[in-house]
Amino acid sequence: MDGCISSRVKTERKSHSYNGLNSKVDGREDDTMIGLISNATSSWALKCFTLKELKTATGNLVPDSQVTEDEFYVKGWIDEHTLGPTKPGSGLTVAVKKLNNASHQEPSEWLRKINNMGKLCHPNLVRLIGYCLEDVYPILVYEYLDKGSFDKCLFKRGSDFQPLSWKMRIKIALDAAKGLAFLHSEKVNVIHGDFNTSNILIDSNHNAKLSDFGLDKYDDPNNYARLNPITYAAPEYSTTGHLTKKSDIYGFGVLLLEIMSGKRAWDYDRPRREHNLVVWSQPLLVNKDKIYQVMDSHIEGQYSPHEAMEVARIAIQCLSFSSKNRPNIDDVVRSLEKL
CATH class of the missing domain: 3.30.200.20 (Phosphorylase Kinase; domain 1)
Known part of the structure; x- marks a missing residue:
């Protein structure tokens, strides 16, 4: 082909x-x-x-x-x-x-x-x-994709660096969701297994593409500690040691938080209560008067309150503690397309 x-x-x-x-x-x-x-x-x-x-x-x-x-x-x-x-x-x-x-x-x-x-x-x-x-x-x-991994595009800082716009971040999130939807489709039926910003690569036109899918690098209870459970790993992984499509969905929820905040999922350089982005941000995401505390100050004024709350809603669903309550990736794609 x-x-x-x-x-x-x-x-x-x-x-x-x-x-x-x-x-x-x-x-x-x-x-x-x-x-x-x-x-x-x-x-x-x-x-x-x-x-x-x-x-x-x-x-x-x-x-x-x-x-x-x-x-x-x-x-x-x-x-x-x-x-x-x-x-x-x-x-x-x-x-x-x-x-x-x-x-x-x-x-x-x-x-x-x-x-x-x-x-x-x-x-x-x-x-x-x-x-x-x-x-x-x-x-x-x-x-080879010119702009490298998404984590470098999203988290790089410097006086000569232009932060990714809100519009571009949502486009990349949608691209990643479409790639994941293809993997999760009935005919393909593949679990990514290591969904995170470093495995999303960006080309010169800011199109996002997933890499390292389907390798099951961590589908082993003995490797749990290596995956760093406080970042992208779904809660159930700590007890089962196995990955599912809903594990990918949890990882996508973490990705949305990083896109909204411009912060890594875990960072010891932040104040102690903010080390874990998921734990710190979730109470703020449900409050329209507090969500601004989560949002990246570099993109202030580029999004509407409705857009911020809608992305927060998707993220919260993806991060549900129970895998049964997480949406399918097709639902996530449809929601992002409406933004």
Whole structure:
């Protein structure tokens, strides 16, 4: 499907090997996605990069930016036709993401999930070009988006920095919701599993796209502490250790709070009672006379009281303690479209 990635970067299917594994898992194709979502999938083969190729393409995998303490992005360049490494500034620019300290899944499980991830195509999903499984943890190669991750666009401060406008923030929230709605749709049926501002990437036109979906990096009770439960993790995750679509919805509620306030979900540099954005802001969100205390002062005058209260209403629903009381993402999309 040329709409998913330019025909210039299509390549011959390469054996996806890792310790004797190939693209068939246990001798069979994983047909969870295949055939069920043919209209949403790409016809091109993911490139299986060697570690040497990625080191050459990126300058030895030296991080450009840290995503979390465990993950980082590196900018690289590959040939548009062969997808082999090329010199900086030429060919196709890519973003190489190293998933350090992700859950200890078997290589066959990583390969299955990465291949499924690569089959999905939507305007609000980042295109996956290829991967490498030669390192200790997986490395993913994505299309490069000029403005980087949403967390840097939203939280960056400085005298020469122009904060994102209210209108742009809502557009990005809607784009992210549409990407999540596609993943949650009946035919695709994928849980993002790590929904947060660092996994929303922004292109030069401020279009937002989701990355790292469907990898289940934290779908393991032993990894609960690593997800930092006071940020994006839904309350039930602490007891079940498992993720659901409603876990993604909770994460979307946290995202809306960050968009409204311009503040990170958790920050020790704020006054003690404001460390946890969710806990601190919720009593203020329901009061039209106090909601201004939550709103980012940089965008004062750019929104109406009705718009602020409506986004607050959506956020509160998404953050419901009981997952049963959280809305479906389709309902969230419809609400945001009305703003």
